[in-house]
Amino acid sequence: MNLKELLGRIRDTKYFPDSKETHTLKNMGITQNSIALIDLWTKSMTSYGLLATYIPELKKVNKDLTAIAIGDVHKNKVIVGDGTQIKISAQSVIKPFLYLYALEKGIPAKHISGMEATAMPFNTDKILQPELESKTPEHPLNNAGAISAAGAITDFDDFIAFISRLTGNSKIEVLTPVFKSEFSVNNNNRAIANRLVASGRFKNTAEGEKAYTHYTKACSLGLTVAEVLHASLVVASGGVTIHSNKRVAKMNNVVRVMSAMNTYGLYEQSGIISLMVSGARANTSKSSVSGLIININPGIGAFVTYSPLLNCEGNSVYGVYAMIPLNNLLALPGGMRLDAEELHQLLTDYSKEESEKVHQKIIYLMKKGENSTIFRTDPKSLQELARSYTLQVKNLTELA
Numbered sequence: 001m002n003l004k005e006l007l008g009r010i011r012d013t014k015y016f017p018d019s020k021e022t023h024t025l026k027n028m029g030i031t032q033n034s035i036a037l038i039d040l041w042t043k044s045m046t047s048y049g050l051l052a053t054y055i056p057e058l059k060k061v062n063k064d065l066t067a068i069a070i071g072d073v074h075k076n077k078v079i080v081g082d083g084t085q086i087k088i089s090a091q092s093v094i095k096p097f098l099y100l101y102a103l104e105k106g107i108p109a110k111h112i113s114g115m116e117a118t119a120m121p122f123n124t125d126k127i128l129q130p131e132l133e134s135k136t137p138e139h140p141l142n143n144a145g146a147i148s149a150a151g152a153i154t155d156f157d158d159f160i161a162f163i164s165r166l167t168g169n170s171k172i173e174v175l176t177p178v179f180k181s182e183f184s185v186n187n188n189n190r191a192i193a194n195r196l197v198a199s200g201r202f203k204n205t206a207e208g209e210k211a212y213t214h215y216t217k218a219c220s221l222g223l224t225v226a227e228v229l230h231a232s233l234v235v236a237s238g239g240v241t242i243h244s245n246k247r248v249a250k251m252n253n254v255v256r257v258m259s260a261m262n263t264y265g266l267y268e269q270s271g272i273i274s275l276m277v278s279g280a281r282a283n284t285s286k287s288s289v290s291g292l293i294i295n296i297n298p299g300i301g302a303f304v305t306y307s308p309l310l311n312c313e314g315n316s317v318y319g320v321y322a323m324i325p326l327n328n329l330l331a332l333p334g335g336m337r338l339d340a341e342e343l344h345q346l347l348t349d350y351s352k353e354e355s356e357k358v359h360q361k362i363i364y365l366m367k368k369g370e371n372s373t374i375f376r377t378d379p380k381s382l383q384e385l386a387r388s389y390t391l392q393v394k395n396l397t398e399l400a
Contacts, residue, residue: 001041001044002344003041003324003325003340003343003344003347004340004341004343004344006037006038006041006325007325007328007340007343008340009037010029010034010037010038010325010328010329022074023072023073023299023300023301024072024074024076025070025071025072025076025077025078025301026076028072028329028330029329030070030078030329030330031078032078032080034329035068035070035078035080035326036080038068038322038325038326039066039068039080039081039322041321041325042066042318042321042322042325043066043318045317045318045321045351046066046307046309046317046318046321046376047355047376047377047378047381048309048317048354048355048358048359048362048375048376048377048378048381049063049307049309049310049311049316049317049318049358049375049376050309050310050311050312050358050361050362050365050374050375050376051063051308051309051310051374051375052091052289052290052308052310052314053365053370053374054185055178055181055182055185055186055289056181056185057089057177057178057180057181057182058089058178058181058289058290058308059374061290061291061308062083062308063308063309063373063374063375063376064082065081065082065083065086065306065307065308066081066082066083066305066306066307066318067079067080067081067082067083067084067225067304067305067306067307068080068081068225068303068304068305068306068322068326069084069225069226069228069229069303069304070229070301070302070303070304070326070329070330071229071233071301071302071303072300072301073233073236073237073242073299073300073301074242075242075243077226077229079225079226079229081225081306083225083306083307084224084225084226085224086224087175087222087223087224088222088223088224088225088228088290088291088292088306089175089178089219089220089221089222089223089290090218090219090220090221090222090223090228090288090290090292091219091288091289091290091292092122092141092146092219092286092287092288092289092314093223093228093286093287093288093290093292093293093294094146094163094218094219094221094288095140095141095145095146095149095286096141096235096257096260096261096265096286096294097162097163097166097231097257098146098149098150098159098215098218099112099140099141099145099146099149099256099257099260100235100249100253100254100257101149101152101153101159101162102149102150102151102152103250103253103256103257104162104249104250104253105152107149107151107152109140109256110136111136111201112136112137112140112145112148112149113136113137113138113139113140113144113145113148113149114136114137114138114139115139115140115259115260115263116138116139116263117138117139117263117264117270118138118139118142118264118268120142120268121267121268121313121314122141122142122143122267122314124142125137125138125139125142125143125144125145125192126138127144127192127195127196127199128144128191128192128195130195130198134199135199135200135201136148136199136201137192137196139260139263139264140260141260141261141264141265141286142264142267143188143189143192143215144192144195144196146215147189147192147193147196147211147212147215148196148201148211149215150211150212150214150215150218151196151201151202151207151210151211153210153211153214153218156214156217159214159218160172160173160221162248163221163231165241165248166230166231166234166241166248167223167227167228167230167231168227168230168241168243169227169230172221172222172223172227173221173222174217174220174221174222175220175221175222176220178220178222179216179217179220182216182219182220183213183216186216189212189215189216190209190212192212193208193209193211193212194208196208196211219288223292225292225304225305225306228292228294228304229294229302229303229304230243232294232295232296232302232303232304233301233302234248234249235249235254235257235258235296235302236296236297236298236299236300236301236302237299238251238254238298238299239251239253239254258284258296258298261284261285261286261296262274262282262283262284265283265284265285265286265287266283266285266286266287266293266313266315266320267287267313267314267315268313269311269313269315269320270283270285272350273285273315273320273323275338275346276323276324276338276343276346276347276350277295277323277324277327278327278331278337279336279337279338280336280337281331281336281337283295283323283327284296284297284298285323287314287315287316287319289310289314290308291306291307291308291309291310291316291318291319292304292305292306292316292319293305293306293315293316293319293320293322293323295323295326295327295330297327297330297331300330300331301330302330303326303330305318305319305322305323305326306318306319307319309375309376311354311357311358312354312357312358312361317354317358321347324343324347355378355381356381356385358375359377359378359381359382359385360385362375362377362382363382363385363386
């Protein structure tokens with residue numbers, strides 16, 4: 001089943017603006033069956049990917065688990081998949097909520113970071129280049145911006161209490177093995193914290209180290225997809241918990257958070273994925289190297305996907321593919337986008353390019369003797385690429 005066939009089975013994808021319709025899951029054609037069908041199609045598309053190799057503990061997760069949780073702002077939800085019950089480390093999915101926390105604590109947005117996205121990976125920033133004399137990071141959702149936001153945490157228990165209110169679970173905890181694993185290897189984030197001290201964002205080394213430690217703990221929080229969905233629906237509702245109807249965040253702060261997600265939620269792939277996923281509409285998303293992706297349609301609802309197999313940019317392969325049909329459901333009516341044929345061609349080109357990049361990395365890992373449990377390959381693509389590499393080497397030898 002290709003993308004065009006899937007879209008035809010789950011919902012008519014034409015543009016039907018109708019402001020009078022109440023946007024419940026039922027009215028949008030979102031059922032257990034339609035989401036299960038999306039899960040099935042997306043699994044078939046996830047023929048390649050890598051676990052997060054740079055965090056030792058994340059190399060141990062079950063690469064075959066997947067999950068989708070989708071809900072509206074009227075308390076309706078659908079959850080499918082075999083990964084729905086596990087506690088997943090939040091990783092970068094925590095960044096929008098960390099930014100929201102800092103804003104709620106009264107830290108001026110301009111003191112946290114700028115708002116301009118870049119084409120650079122999430123673990124770098126102009127703040128790492130002293131000659132540019134930057135005072136704050138470029139964006140709140142890259143690592144530097146998130147560490148800057150973590151400077152607002154003076155008591156980590158208070159941050160957990162905030163996340164508990166968003167998720168509806170009073171027993172949120174840090175996954176200690178993940179925290180220790182990540183904290184022991186991530187010298188790049190330590191360098192960022194030190195640069196934030198040098199730039200004047202933090203007063204001294206102790207303050208910078210505290211922010212980096214709290215950031216790493218925040219990334220190591222264990223959350224189920226249902227809990228992440230609950231928090232995402234708070235954002236979709238403008239800062240109000242949908243079950244208790246209590247305001248937990250100011251509207252202005254929520255708007256800032258969603259704006260940041262629109263521009264850099266999927267790192268340097270934000271532009272191309274936004275075109276595939278949402279067309280003319282902003283794609284309010286955030287991904288993480290644990291395999292989570294959140295996607296928010298303001299005032300309507302949200303969905304969360306999980307699969308730990310990543311592409312080379314750190315986005316879940318399954319999550320990127322799942323976002324296309326899920327957005328076709330959640331963002332309608334009002335979702336002006338590419339037609340099914342154009343979208344199918346764009347996805348075909350994207351898949352070919354991404355698969356090749358990932359398989360190049362897999363060949364590199366295989367040469368290093370990395371265990372095959374940390375990646376998934378498409379045998380045909382791998383063989384073709386391996387032959388290409390052999391040919392290139394042969395030709396270079398002949399030229400020499």
